[in-house]
Amino acid sequence: MNAQTIPPTPAALLRAAGIKVTQPRLRVLGALRAATRPMSHAELEALLGDVDRVTLYRILDTLADHGLATKATDVRGVFRFSATDMPRPHDDHVHFRCSRCGGVFCLKAAPPPPPRLPRGFRLEEADFDLRGVCAKCSGRTS
Amino acid sequence: MNAQTIPPTPAALLRAAGIKVTQPRLRVLGALRAATRPMSHAELEALLGDVDRVTLYRILDTLADHGLATKATDVRGVFRFSATDMPRPHDDHVHFRCSRCGGVFCLKAAPPPPPRLPRGFRLEEADFDLRGVCAKCSGRTS
DNA sequence: GAGCAAATGCAACAAAGTTGCATTTGCGTG
DNA sequence: CACGCAAATGCAACTTTGTTGCATTTGCTC
Numbered sequence: 001m002n003a004q005t006i007p008p009t010p011a012a013l014l015r016a017a018g019i020k021v022t023q024p025r026l027r028v029l030g031a032l033r034a035a036t037r038p039m040s041h042a043e044l045e046a047l048l049g050d051v052d053r054v055t056l057y058r059i060l061d062t063l064a065d066h067g068l069a070t071k072a073t074d075v076r077g078v079f080r081f082s083a084t085d086m087p088r089p090h091d092d093h094v095h096f097r098c099s100r101c102g103g104v105f106c107l108k109a110a111p112p113p114p115p116r117l118p119r120g121f122r123l124e125e126a127d128f129d130l131r132g133v134c135a136k137c138s139g140r141t142s
Numbered sequence: 143m144n145a146q147t148i149p150p151t152p153a154a155l156l157r158a159a160g161i162k163v164t165q166p167r168l169r170v171l172g173a174l175r176a177a178t179r180p181m182s183h184a185e186l187e188a189l190l191g192d193v194d195r196v197t198l199y200r201i202l203d204t205l206a207d208h209g210l211a212t213k214a215t216d217v218r219g220v221f222r223f224s225a226t227d228m229p230r231p232h233d234d235h236v237h238f239r240c241s242r243c244g245g246v247f248c249l250k251a252a253p254p255p256p257p258r259l260p261r262g263f264r265l266e267e268a269d270f271d272l273r274g275v276c277a278k279c280s281g282r283t284s
Numbered sequence: 285g286a287g288c289a290a291a292t293g294c295a296a297c298a299a300a301g302t303t304g305c306a307t308t309t310g311c312g313t314g
Numbered sequence: 315c316a317c318g319c320a321a322a323t324g325c326a327a328c329t330t331t332g333t334t335g336c337a338t339t340t341g342c343t344c
Binding site for chain 3: 020021022023040041042053054057078079
Binding site: 019020022024025051052053054055058059062 | 320321322323324325326
C-alpha cells in the first residue's frame with residue numbers, strides 16, 4: 001500500500017477492473033487516456049484506424065460499465081467518452097446554440113449552481129444550454 | 143386594426159408568410175397548431191399518416207424559415223417543432239438525464255436566470271441539463 | 285386556361301447506434 | 315505447455331434521424 005505516482009498502464013487498469021486484456025481494449029483505453037477532451041466514437045475510430053466500428057462501441061460501453069471510462073452525451077446528443085480519473089477541462093459548461101446557423105458558442109459565464117435533486121439522484125455533469133439566434137444570424141433578417 | 147380573437151387559419155398564415163398554400167403544408171401546420179407540445183419529425187409523421195418523410199422535413203424547415211414554426215433540439219438532440227405564437231407549456235425546463243438507464247426526469251426546480259449574452263445574441267430558449275445517475279440506478283451498484 | 289417556378293415524392297446516401305451470429309482469442313486448468 | 319470454454323471480436327444487417335439529387339406534380343399569375 002505504497003503511494004503510486006506512476007500512472008497505471010491500460011493493461012493494469014483492465015486487469016484491476018476484472019475484464020480481459022485484449023489488444024483492441026488496450027488501444028482504446030490508451031487513446032482515451034491520451035486524449036485531452038471527451039472523445040466521440042467517430043473521433044476514436046478515425047484515431048485508431050482499423051478497429052471495427054461495432055467492437056469500438058462495445059469496448060467503450062464495457063469500459064464505462066467497469067468504471068474505466070465516463071460516458072456522457074454532448075450538446076448534439078452524441079456520446080462522448082473520457083478516461084476516468086483523467087482531468088477534464090471542459091466539463092461544466094454554458095453553451096449557446098444558434099437555431100439558425102447551428103453554430104455552438106461556449107460562453108465564458110460560469111454555470112449556475114445546480115438545483116437540489118430528489119433523494120438518490122447523483123449529479124455528474126451539468127450543462128446550461130441556451131438556444132436563440134447568434135449575432136451574425138440576427139444581423140441578416142432573412 | 144381591430145382586435146382579432148378568432149385564430150388565423152393555417153391557409154391564412156401560409157399566405158401571410160408569402161409561401162404557397164399546399165395540402166401537405168396545411169396538414170403539417172394544422173397538426174403543429176393542434177399539438178400541445180413541441181413535436182418531433184417522427185411524431186408528426188405518425189400523426190399525419192401518409193406524408194412523405196422528406197417532404198415533411200422540408201415543410202418543417204420552410205415553416206421555421208418563415209416564422210410560422212420554431213425549430214429547437216430536445217435533450218436527445220432531436221429536432222422538435224412547435225407552431226409560433228402558440229402557448230408552449232414545457233418551454234423552459236430543468237432536465238435530469240440518467241447516464242445509466244437513459245431516463246429523463248423533469249425537475250420542478252425553476253431554471254436559473256440566463257447569463258448575460260454577447261452583443262447581438264438573442265435568447266429564445268434555455269435548458270438546464272443535468273446528467274448523473276438516477277435514484278433507481280444508483281441503488282444497484284452494477 | 286397556359287406556363288413556370290415552386291413544391292412534392294422517390295431513391296439514395298450519411299452519421300450514430302444496435303443486434304445477431306460465426307469466428308477468434310484470453311486465460312485458467314490440468 | 316496445450317486444451318477448452320467463455321468472453322471478445324469482426325462481419326452483416328437493420329434502425330433512427332436527417333440530407334441531397336432529380337423527375338414529376340401542383341399552385342399561382344398572367
